[in-house]
Amino acid sequence: xxxxxxxxxxxxxxxxxxxxxxxxxxxxxxxxxxxxxxxxxxxxxxxxxxxxxxxxxxxxxxxxxxxxxxxxxxxxxxxxxxxxxxxxxxxxxxxxxxxxxxxxxxxxxxxxxxxxxxxxxxxxxxxxxxxxxxxxxxxxxxxxxxxxxxxxxxxxxxxxxxxxxxxxxxxxxxxxxxxxxxxxxxxxxxxxxxxxxxxxxxxxxxxxxxxxxxxxxxxxxxxxxxxxxxxxxxxxxxxxxxxxxxxxxxxxxxxxxxxxxxxxxxxxxxxxxxxxxxxxxxxxxxxxxxxxxxxxxxxxxxxxxxxxxxxxxxxxxxxxxxxxxxxxxxxxxxxxxxxxxxxxxxxxxxxxxxxxxxxxxxxxxxxxxxxxxxxxxxxxxxxxxxxxxxxxxxxxxxxxxxxxxxxxxxxxxxxxxxxxxxxxxxxxxxxxxxxxxxxxxxxxxxxxxxxxxxxxxxxxxxxxxxxxxxxxxxxxxxxxxxxxxxxxxxxxxxxxxxxxxxxxxxxxxxxxxxxxxxxxxxxxxxxxxxxxxxxxxxxxxxxxxxxxxxxxxxxxxxxxxxxxxxxxxxxxxxxxxxxxxxxxxxxxxxxxxxxxxxxxxxxxxxxxxxxxxxxxxxxxxxxxxxxxxxxxxxxxxxxxxxxxxxxxxxxxxxxxxxxxxxxxxxxxxxxxxxxxxxxxxxxxxxxxxxxxxx
Numbered sequence: 001x002x003x004x005x006x007x008x009x010x011x012x013x014x015x016x017x018x019x020x021x022x023x024x025x026x027x028x029x030x031x032x033x034x035x036x037x038x039x040x041x042x043x044x045x046x047x048x049x050x051x052x053x054x055x056x057x058x059x060x061x062x063x064x065x066x067x068x069x070x071x072x073x074x075x076x077x078x079x080x081x082x083x084x085x086x087x088x089x090x091x092x093x094x095x096x097x098x099x100x101x102x103x104x105x106x107x108x109x110x111x112x113x114x115x116x117x118x119x120x121x122x123x124x125x126x127x128x129x130x131x132x133x134x135x136x137x138x139x140x141x142x143x144x145x146x147x148x149x150x151x152x153x154x155x156x157x158x159x160x161x162x163x164x165x166x167x168x169x170x171x172x173x174x175x176x177x178x179x180x181x182x183x184x185x186x187x188x189x190x191x192x193x194x195x196x197x198x199x200x201x202x203x204x205x206x207x208x209x210x211x212x213x214x215x216x217x218x219x220x221x222x223x224x225x226x227x228x229x230x231x232x233x234x235x236x237x238x239x240x241x242x243x244x245x246x247x248x249x250x251x252x253x254x255x256x257x258x259x260x261x262x263x264x265x266x267x268x269x270x271x272x273x274x275x276x277x278x279x280x281x282x283x284x285x286x287x288x289x290x291x292x293x294x295x296x297x298x299x300x301x302x303x304x305x306x307x308x309x310x311x312x313x314x315x316x317x318x319x320x321x322x323x324x325x326x327x328x329x330x331x332x333x334x335x336x337x338x339x340x341x342x343x344x345x346x347x348x349x350x351x352x353x354x355x356x357x358x359x360x361x362x363x364x365x366x367x368x369x370x371x372x373x374x375x376x377x378x379x380x381x382x383x384x385x386x387x388x389x390x391x392x393x394x395x396x397x398x399x400x401x402x403x404x405x406x407x408x409x410x411x412x413x414x415x416x417x418x419x420x421x422x423x424x425x426x427x428x429x430x431x432x433x434x435x436x437x438x439x440x441x442x443x444x445x446x447x448x449x450x451x452x453x454x455x456x457x458x459x460x461x462x463x464x465x466x467x468x469x470x471x472x473x474x475x476x477x478x479x480x481x482x483x484x485x486x487x488x489x490x491x492x493x494x495x496x497x498x499x500x501x502x503x504x505x506x507x508x509x510x511x512x513x514x515x516x517x518x519x520x521x522x523x524x525x526x527x528x529x530x531x532x533x534x535x536x537x538x539x540x541x542x543x544x545x546x547x548x549x550x551x552x553x554x555x556x557x558x559x560x561x562x563x564x565x566x567x568x569x570x571x572x573x574x575x576x577x578x579x580x581x582x583x584x585x586x587x588x589x590x591x592x593x594x595x596x597x598x599x600x601x602x603x604x605x606x607x608x609x610x611x612x613x614x615x616x617x618x619x620x621x622x623x624x625x626x627x628x629x630x631x632x633x634x635x636x637x638x639x640x641x642x643x644x645x646x647x648x649x650x651x652x653x654x655x656x657x658x659x660x661x662x663x664x665x666x667x668x669x670x671x672x673x674x675x676x677x678x679x680x681x682x683x684x685x686x687x688x689x690x691x692x693x694x
Contacts, residue, residue: 043615078253144277144304148268167215195224289318383672394665469650482540599659
């Protein structure tokens with residue numbers, strides 16, 4: 001192949017670095033107003049009265065809404081209460097202060113353990129804070145532990161990680177009569193279209209959603225936000241376009257996070273290193289939302305297990321899907337308890353994993369990663385390095401399941417030889433636009449410059465949301481299928497031109513010829529000129545057999561821990577990952593790099609801090625909510641385990657899953673004390689060391 005499987009630059013790269021690429025934040029049609037949402041300062045309250053009379057009298061205010069809250073009972077600080085549109089950001093800020101809102105403050109619980117206590121304030125009046133258990137089990141747990149020669153028990157905790165895309169959530173809404181166009185920073189143009197149409201009770205064919213470019217989306221932009229419908233209502237009332245982008249504080253409070261967890265684990269194994277049983281009791285809060293699950297057990301072959309999970313409601317913004325939901329929490333605990341068991345049995349952690357992981361790809365990946373990191377040079381005795389700076393190595397496993405389906409596409413071939421590919425998917429920075437062009441170019445034998453990829457518009461053929469690593473395995477087969485049909489249609493045109501049967505035609509890259517008659521052939525431009533003035537339009541769809549599901553992987557990490565300051569520095573990460581047929585090696589490696597950096601950030605820095613007295617987040621800005629940056633980025637070696645015969649598989653989720661677990665195991669190897677709580681901050685390192693010395 002000319003493109004697929006190789007590294008090539010993104011087609012939109014020049015537009016992004018030059019500033020020509022227009023994000024939702026950049027849209028500014030003539031007469032545009034600025035919108036904003038007034039949010040509740042209370043974690044729990046009843047809205048008694050809202051007076052917007054002073055707001056409406058302020059010069060420059062063009063619209064105001066006081067009915068944006070669906071029930072009138074606020075359940076977290078940051079929940080929408082009112083909205084306003086004005087001619088400038090400065091007037092907008094003044095207008096927000098002029099709303100007069102009377103609240104009846106209510107008791108609240110923003111901490112998971114406080115919410116679980118007997119007599120804690122109820123988040124919802126009609127249900128308990130601790131939901132009924134969700135249980136998954138297999139085999140005979142009691143018999144499994146009876147077979148075990150060794151049992152290990154541990155408790156682990158992970159924090160709430162907040163979504164922090166560089167481009168905030170938001171929309172620009174513009175009406176043309178009864179038709180609504182929304183520019184939205186979204187992972188689902190079709191999903192927003194449907195959601196807004198439902199919210200406004202209008203026909204879906206009257207709504208168009210556009211997302212030309214977006215500045216990050218890790219799951220929180222998969223669903224339509226209230227802000228989209230609010231922007232549309234403000235625009236309708238004002239009779240002008242309204243752009244409503246959330247400020248950074250409202251980003252932190254109201255549009256998603258990764259749930260925290262409390263995990264109580266028990267693992268049994270025989271003396272020869274075979275795991276026989278595993279049990280877990282876990283708790284997690286998704287705020288006022290549900291599904292704070294931890295995906296245990298994960299990765300390893302366990303014949304007998306039971307997992308009992310409890311969602312806990314708290315007065316905080318609802319969680320949303322966040323890059324491999326439930327998996328980083330699970331691997332952080334699972335791979336640590338695997339290491340604990342290996343140590344208790346006197347086995348090398350790598351040998352122990354090879355005994356309990358029958359995934360054929362990962363069997364090879366474990367060995368590849370171990371060789372690349374220099375596993376043989378690992379400290380045989382944890383904490384044995386002399387001096388205060390201690391190095392260690394650790395490992396953890398990665399897995400992800402979903403595949404893809406359902407995408408449709410259309411290709412238009414013009415008489416001058418240019419090709420346009422339309423698909424209603426969206427590019428959240430992963431390179432979708434590029435492989436839409438490259439797959440079509442590959443099938444048609446063209447240069448990528450001859451193909452224009454048109455995506456991010458709900459008026460284009462339908463595709464699903466970009467999440468769960470489903471985009472590439474959904475979109476790429478649809479583009480290939482459409483390009484194949486385009487080729488067939490062009491061969492029919494050429495057959496008529498040469499007055500031969502279709503069976504006599506032969507496609508040779510971008511040239512078409514009559515078999516056994518070398519002189520009878522047409523180059524691409526000659527072929528397209530046969531279209532005269534009418535472009536050729538061909539539709540296609542996802543077909544089975546070109547993609548699959550399930551990604552194996554593992555990571556090895558080397559860290560340095562300063563035992564005087566408690567600082568953990570990740571020195572190197574070796575990531576081995578499979579993703580089937582690699583569409584673009586450059587963007588695939590970029591995705592893996594990004595997932596690892598996000599995993600380092602989760603492991604060492606990010607933590608939502610809630611004030612138990614006020615019920616608000618105290619670090620809701622990018623100064624106090626620490627995120628890993630270039631200084632914290634280590635050497636990263638990416639090894640792609642090619643399995644082209646499996647077709648296209650997504651790679652967005654898996655690379656962030658094992659990083660925290662691998663770092664935790666490396667830290668233990670360095671300092672001989674185990675950190676069982678995230679983030680692994682310097683104070684926790686020092687406290688753990690001090691406790692171990694007692």
